[in-house]
Amino acid sequence: MKIALIWTVVCLLLVACDRQDAITPIGMDPQIENAWIRAAPPTAHMLAAYMDVTNPGPDDIRIVAADCSGFKKTEIHRTEIINDVATMSRQQSVTISAGGSVSFAPGGLHLMLHNPLAPLKPGMEIECTLVLHNGTRLSAMVPVREPGLDTDKHEAHLHSD
Amino acid sequence: MTQTKSTSAKTTLVYALVAAIAVLAGLFVAAYTSQVRQPEHALVFSAPRTLPDFSLIDHGGGQFGPQQLAGSWKLLFFGFTRCPDVCPTTLQTLAAASRKLDDLPEPLRPSVIMVTVDPLRDTVEALAAYVPYFDPDFVGVTGDMNQIQTLTQAMGVAYAYTPGTGSDDYGVEHTASIFMLNPDGDVVAVFGTPHSVEGIESDYRIIVGNLQ
Numbered sequence: 001m002k003i004a005l006i007w008t009v010v011c012l013l014l015v016a017c018d019r020q021d022a023i024t025p026i027g028m029d030p031q032i033e034n035a036w037i038r039a040a041p042p043t044a045h046m047l048a049a050y051m052d053v054t055n056p057g058p059d060d061i062r063i064v065a066a067d068c069s070g071f072k073k074t075e076i077h078r079t080e081i082i083n084d085v086a087t088m089s090r091q092q093s094v095t096i097s098a099g100g101s102v103s104f105a106p107g108g109l110h111l112m113l114h115n116p117l118a119p120l121k122p123g124m125e126i127e128c129t130l131v132l133h134n135g136t137r138l139s140a141m142v143p144v145r146e147p148g149l150d151t152d153k154h155e156a157h158l159h160s161d
Numbered sequence: 162m163t164q165t166k167s168t169s170a171k172t173t174l175v176y177a178l179v180a181a182i183a184v185l186a187g188l189f190v191a192a193y194t195s196q197v198r199q200p201e202h203a204l205v206f207s208a209p210r211t212l213p214d215f216s217l218i219d220h221g222g223g224q225f226g227p228q229q230l231a232g233s234w235k236l237l238f239f240g241f242t243r244c245p246d247v248c249p250t251t252l253q254t255l256a257a258a259s260r261k262l263d264d265l266p267e268p269l270r271p272s273v274i275m276v277t278v279d280p281l282r283d284t285v286e287a288l289a290a291y292v293p294y295f296d297p298d299f300v301g302v303t304g305d306m307n308q309i310q311t312l313t314q315a316m317g318v319a320y321a322y323t324p325g326t327g328s329d330d331y332g333v334e335h336t337a338s339i340f341m342l343n344p345d346g347d348v349v350a351v352f353g354t355p356h357s358v359e360g361i362e363s364d365y366r367i368i369v370g371n372l373q
Contacts, residue, residue, distance in 0.1 A: 038249055038253075040249060040294070041290055041291045041294035042290070043287070043290040043291065044242070044291065045242070045243050046243045046244065046245035047245055048245040048246050048249075073326075075326075077245075077246070079246045079247055081247075081337055081354045081355070084336050084337055084338045084353050084354050085319050085334055085335065085336050085337065086247040086334060086335060086336075086337040086354075087323075087334045088246065088247075088323075088332050088334070106246060106250045107246065107247065107250060107355065110245065110246050112245050112246075113245070114330060
């Protein structure tokens with residue numbers, strides 16, 4: 001009876017340990033903050049989403065994909081300006097070191113939003129999801145903002161799966 | 162002997178006068194140059210650069226050539242409407258800087274122009290629906306690629322097309338500098354990257370003040 005009980009506890013512990021989220025201490029999940037989409041003319045084919053992503057956990061994480069609802073395609077891109085020439089390149093992944101954060105901001109990393117299925121208006125909120133290397137999905141409702149308000153900090157309404 | 166002494170005294174007096182004038186002139190130049198403020202971000206050319214003749218179209222369908230560049234101060238840059246990050250940021254920055262410069266007398270306020278480096282997709286209609294969104298007074302310019310090249314080459318602007326994942330989603334790498342033109346339509350200064358509203362506003366005021 002005692003041995004059976006010990007085996008049951010051991011098995012339960014092994015199952016628990018197999019689930020990464022089960023051993024992540026509370027408050028250590030990656031977070032999306034200050035997210036916003038730049039409002040653009042109704043005919044715009046390309047838009048950009050910006051945000052800060054923090055990783056308070058003990059391990060590095062990698063963002064491997066992104067998806068914003070209402071667009072034909074979402075890609076992770078990085079703008080670089082070298083000798084005053086602006087170049088943009090698609091990123092296969094973005095690593096956020098343990099305890100670190102990464103800013104998606106104008107003139108740097110951004111989510112490139114291709115071909116909106118319907119025109120976006122300021123005040124609307126779009127659900128954007130970041131997919132991490134371990135399959136975790138981080139989602140946030142991201143507000144569309146008028147040009148000229150870049151310096152404001154707007155909190156996204158965050159939820160994660 | 163007396164005459165020699167007198168000549169010597171005269172020579173000394175002349176030297177003293179020359180020295181005094183030189184000191185005064187130096188002080189005057191120092192005082193004058195200390196009043197001439199220099200821009201912090203923009204590079205001002207030693208002499209205005211005249212552009213060659215070119216023929217393009219503005220977003221209203223009107224002719225856009227050297228005559229349209231003349232007549233007022235201009236801030237001009239090259240971009241394209243399918244640019245999600247740099248171009249809207251530049252337009253937004255210029256819109257905010259223009260609003261801050263609204264207190265200047267009208268002839269000194271800048272007109273803002275975006276010349277596309279993607280004329281294949283940036284038609285007159287595409288520019289009309291895009292550029293004025295950031296400020297109703299902004300002007301988008303398109304036209305034949307060889308005419309756009311006349312401008313890019315004269316202004317030292319680089320651009321290159323980069324393939325996308327689809328046939329119609331290619332990107333365009335391009336010089337992101339903002340050029341400042343005087344009312345003669347000549348290029349007088351260039352704002353390199355990164356751009357800030359405050360930097361453009363402040364340097365614009367200084368350059369206009371120094372050159373007008």
